Amino acid sequence: MGRKIRLSILDQSQIRRGSNAREAILESVDLVKHADKLGYTRYWVSEHHNFTLLAGSTPEVLIAHLAGETERIRLGSGGIMLPNHSALKVAENFRMLETIFPGRIDLGIGRAPGGDRYTAHVLNPSNEFDERAFIQQIKDLRGFLNDSNEPGTVHEKIKAIPQAPTVPELWMLSSSGGGSQLASYFGTALSFAQFINPFGGPEAVERYRTNFKPSASLSEPYAQVGIFAFCSEDEQKVRRWQIEMDARILNIEKGLTTPPPSYEEILQTEYTAAEQDRILYNRDRMICGTPQQMKQKLQDLADRYDVDEIMVATICDQHEDRLKSFELLAGIEW
Template identity: 35%
Template sequence: MNERMNHPFTIPISVLDLAPIMSGSTIADSFQRTIQLAQHTESLGYNRYWLAEHHNMPFIASSATSVLIGHVASQTSTIKVGSGGIMLPNHAPLVIAEHFGTLETLYPGRIDLGLGRAPGTDQKTAQALRRANGSTGDDFPDLLEELRGYFNPELTPNQTIRAVPGEGLNIPVWLLGSSGFSAQLAGSLGLPFSFASHFSPNNTLGALDLYRNSFQPSDSMEEPYAMLGVNVIAADTDEEAERLATTLKQQFINLIRGKEAPLQPPVDDMNDIWTPREKAALDQQLGASIIGSKETVKRKLHQFIQQTEADELMVISQIYDHSARLYSYQLVSEIFNEE
């Protein structure tokens, strides 16, 4: 705690990418931008590059998450690449073990497996995804136990089915969450935990306390390790950053309204778009977002790290203009590298 209070910018920083689909461009363009961002952030010293599983969302192209992880890993050389996350109840654990066993075999020491229990989509699409297993997500602990057993058969001595490739590989398994369920489960199993502060800020401190207080040392980790997702939009001025952030705000407004649309260009005034009730909802959901000039972002990041005692930050920047997005990640890296 004291070390982090005195030197908050010594922790690692990482990237969460949804392979956003922009209005007026194609999904192929999204994948090309993902590779450019991965190579850019690797050169800047970012620690991890995670991709998130979502379905039936016209502004997110990372639905086939493990396929895209392999593509990013093939186009980079040192940055760790992983899932933020794979929604485990959508899949048979054996399939995930084989997918990530393949990835780890191809790119040894560079693959992370972050797991979530939400569907990553609407209920109708979840039914389409889960029709074979009928999972509601309540069986997540059992699915997790089965999956971990494929990597390490000692965890399930009577296991007769083998993951080939997968068995015997040391693939870091993370639990992801936006509430207390996965926090407590990660703590009890001695696994690293990643919390979605970027869309569930009000639950952050409670989930972290639950994780740290329930933590039991394991073969994987002796001490708790918490990584926090945070929206960061940095630009040369506060005004420009706030304008860039209107793309993110429009995205959430569309989600609230059930409107399907790709990411929209920034606008000068959100008051022309949202209602007072929608603005209040966004202020709650995006309350931990850090938006501003380099100086403003540095000050807010300092406060965030001190408040949460995060071990690592995972930065997500939903910015319409790709060059501005690259520049935002550059500014954040400068903050950490200057310390």
């Protein structure tokens, strides 16, 4: 008897080939309503800048809209890229969200810029790209969320408004050991992105648990893992999705910002030996299969990380296929 796995969704607001940003957001609304009814635990949206294939640049705005369209599911950021922002403003944005939707808001934070370094500098000209500055931002953010009055700090005189009986659930996003160390030190929940880095995750999560320091918001360590995934009863669709994802990720790694090639174009592509090696490496960032196959693959992933929650990101060219994939995953009996 395997563990009972809770499923969540990471939505990167993909602009499909031939589509546009408004359609992408409308599809996010459609998907979050679907997820709410299907029983998914949480629904996070990402922060990306200067990348025309993704529409999600302002998680705090999109979260408000999606939360207003749903009844039960938790909404959050996957994540807010903290160096792009003022810690006080992030605290105010998410305290406002928590005030409007009490008990339903997650604040996932990360260090990556969500785009190129030049764009990050334009977003926040005072960004020092320095780990010490990032750590100070986390301290400040946590203090604002918890109404700290610590002497000698900014929190003596400044409070994050609005104040409310509850606060957003704080998460650290990580694709390396560094992020997991910060999560353990600050006593936050941890989300490890295997869809970014396919190696070292289970070890990073284990170190997080071992070194975890309880905080005012979290008494025991809690972790989840994120993965690209697709499920279909049609094995040909599964195979097609994997081939398309191979090409999509490879193009992103090359720095290409043009729409990904069509399936027919991919089939005509001859990859170099180096590209073939990279495709095999990236295969560990994703899982796909029929419902029965996905049950075993998700179980294996959860067992490797020793977690009970998996966050799924699904990018594909047909919105209906994405909806159906999440429906099939939600129907898996644990």
